Amino acid sequence: MQFLKRVLGNTHSKNKYLISSLFNVEETSKRLVSHGVKEVFTLCGGHISPILVSCENLGIRVVDTRHEVTTVYAADAVARLKQTIGVAAVTSGPGITNTITAVKNAQMAESPILLIANDPESYPSGSICTPGPVFIEFPLDVLHHYEMAGRDCYVPNATELKFNGGHYFSSQRPILLMGAQATLPPVSAKQLQATVEAIGVPTYLGGMCRGLLGINSQIQLRHNRRDALKATDVVILAGTVADFRLDYGKILSPNSKVIAINRDSIQLKKNLVKVSKKLTEKEWKSPPEWLNKLKEKEIAKERKNQKKMKEASPDGKLNPLKLLGQLDKVIPEDAILVADGGDFVGSAAHIVRPRGPLQWLDPGAFGTLAPVIIIYGDGSAGYSIMEFDSFVRMKLPVVAIAREQVPLFKSAISCDLAFNSYEKIGEALDTDGILLTNEDEAEIENTLKKAIDGSRTGRSAVINAQIGKTDFREGSLSV
Secondary structure, eight states, X not given: OHHHHHHHOSGGGTOOEEEEOOSSHHHHHHHHHHTTOOEEEEEOOXXXXXXXXXXXXXXXXXXXXXXXXXHHHHHHXXXXXXXXXXXXXXXXXXXXXXXXXXXXXXXXXXXXXXXXXXXXXXXXXXXOSSOOOEEEOOOTTOOOOEEEOOOOOOOOOXXXXXXXXXXXXXXXXXXXXXXXXXGOTTSOHHHHHHHHHHHTOOEEEOGGGTTTTOSOOSSEEOSOHHHHHHHOSEEEEESOOOSGGGGGGTTSOTTSEEEEEOSSGGGOOOOHHHXXXXXXXXXXXXXXXXXXXXXXXXXXXXXXXXXXXXXXOTTSSBOHHHHHHHHHHHOOTTOEEEEESTHHHHHHHHHOOOSSTTOEESSOOOOOSSOEEEEEOHHHHHHHGGGHHHHHHTTOOEEEEEOOXXXXXXXXXXXXXXXXXXXXXXXXXXXXXXXXXXXXXXHHHHHHHHHHHHHHTTOOEEEEEOBOOOSTTTTOOOO
C-alpha cells in the first residue's frame, strides 16, 4: 500500500472520499451496489474470493481477465464511458504491484476507479471534484461504520468570471484546447458539446474529448496547432494542462492571455459552462475571419495528408496512413476507439475521427454494447493480446489492428522486431485472424468492413497489418 502511495503521490489531498468501515464481506459488496457499481473486474486470488462470491450473489457482474493490469484498465474504461466508478479487485502482493501502471494512468486521466485488494479506507464519490484512483486494502477480519467525508469543490465567483470574460470579449484570435477532464460529470457530454458549439471558438480536442464535436463540426481543428497557438491572443485550457504535449507552456505565445479551467487547484479551477454562459449572455462570438484563416491551413494540411496516403512505403510494406484512412471510412457511428502504441496511434489521432463524444479512449480497453476497435503497435499488442481470451469468454466482440516499429534517434535498437504472425494468435484464441499486407485500398476497406461486421455478430478479430515506414510523424516524439 505504501508503494502505491509513493507511485500516486499525494492523491488523497486532491480527492475527497467516503470512509467505509464495514462489518463483513457482504457489507462490502452492498456498499458497491449502493454506489451504482454494476461490474467488478478481477483476476481471481484466494484473498479476494469471498468478495467476488458476495458480489455475484448481489448481482454485480464479475469479469475475470488474464492479467491484473487489465482489471484496472477495464475499470478505468467503465469509469470514463459510464461516467461512474470503475472497480477492480486483485489478490495481495504481486497482484497489487501488477496494477501500478494502470493505476497511475487512471490518476493522470483523473478517472474515478476503486482498487480492492486485501486496512480499511475509502470509497470514491462520483461527485468528487477531481476524480482519481482510490486504493482499499482489506484485512479479512476487519470491516468498521459509514460516514461521509466533506466535499471541497471550487466554484468561480462573479469577479473571476467577469475578469476572464473580459479577455474573451476583446479577443480577436481565441483558441480553445479541451482535455479529458472536460468530459467529467456533472456536465453531460451532450451539454458540453452544445456549450462549445455555442461559443464558436476554434477548438482542438485531446484525450477523452476526441469525438466530442462529431466529424462535421465547423469549429474543430486537428492540424497546425503549434502555429495557431503562436498566433492566438487568448487561449483557454479546458481540462488541458501544459505538460510535455504543450512543451510545458513554451508552445504558447508570450503575448497571449491564458485562461486555465481545471478541477485541480494546482491548475486554477474554473468551470467552462459557467464561463460560456457569461460569454453567450453578451452575445459574444469568435471573429469568423480568424476561424476561416485556421480552416484554410487545416484544409491544406488535409490535402497534404491525402497525398501522403497515396505514397508507396519505401520498404514495400503497407502504408500506415492508407490503412488509417481506410479505417476512418468504415468506422461505424457507434464505434468506440481505443488507441495505444507510439507513432501509429500518433498518426491515427490526425486521421481517424471518433464519431461522437466519449468514443475515444486512451490506453485501456474493455467491451461495451457498441463495436470496439483497438489500434495499437506491436509493443502494446505483445503486452495485452492474450486478453482476447477474455473477450471470447465474456462474448465481447473486439477488433484489434496491430503493428508498428518506431526507431528513435535514427536507431532501430529495441524496435527492429520480427514481423510475427499475430493473426495466428487470434485464431488460436478462437477469433478471426487476418493478415493485411496489400496496398489495394478496396481490399483494405473490405477487410476492415468484414472484421467490423463480424463484431456485430459477436466475433472478435485480430488484424495483423504489416505496415511500412512513413515520415508523417517526423519531428514528433511518441512517448
